Amino acid sequence: MDIAALNGVVQAINLTKQLAKAAFDGKVDADAKTKIGEVLEKLGDVQDGMFNLREDLHRLQLERDDLKKKLDAADSWQQRAAVYKLTQTAGGAVVYISSDETPHYACPSCFNKREIHPLQDNRTARGKFRCTGCTAEFPIKPQSAAVNVQPVAQHWNG
Ligand SMILES: [Zn+2]
Numbered sequence: 758m759d760i761a762a763l764n765g766v767v768q769a770i771n772l773t774k775q776l777a778k779a780a781f782d783g784k785v786d787a788d789a790k791t792k793i794g795e796v797l798e799k800l801g802d803v804q805d806g807m808f809n810l811r812e813d814l815h816r817l818q819l820e821r822d823d824l825k826k827k828l829d830a831a832d833s834w835q836q837r838a839a840v841y842k843l844t845q846t847a848g849g850a851v852v853y854i855s856s857d858e859t860p861h862y863a864c865p866s867c868f869n870k871r872e873i874h875p876l877q878d879n880r881t882a883r884g885k886f887r888c889t890g891c892t893a894e895f896p897i898k899p900q901s902a903a904v905n906v907q908p909v910a911q912h913w914n915g
Pocket residue numbers: 864865866867868874888889890891892893
């Protein structure tokens with residue numbers, strides 16, 4: 758039963774209650790008045806039940822809409838995530854790599870938060886890429902020879 762059907766039933770009960778009230782207020786004997794009074798009381802109970810039912814239905818519909826949104830979001834994330842897999846790069850970093858038409862590495866930390874941030878090349882000799890989402894850096898490429906010389910130079914300086 759949906760809200761519209763429920764509202765129809767609530768209206769029918771209201772109408773029945775009005776008719777019973779009119780009969781109660783009319784010229785009827787005491788015995789009939791007692792019976793009509795009982796009918797009115799029962800109708801009141803039914804009315805309360807219908808109001809509760811309508812509230813429950815409304816709450817359930819909100820919950821359903823909320824779940825549907827979550828499900829849609831999960832579906833679209835599954836689709837986006839499907840083109841990525843974990844890989845270890847030449848520099849030793851473990852990151853996600855895409856298999857779509859513009860291959861790129863993606864930040865594993867952000868990926869776990871369901872965000873995809875392609876890693877950007879710092880263009881330094883250390884071979885690191887950075888995430889524009891969380892600013893983490895990853896050793897994607899091996900360090901170049903120029904950097905490997907540096908510790909020796911430091912040794913000479915004491
Ligand atoms: Zn990140």
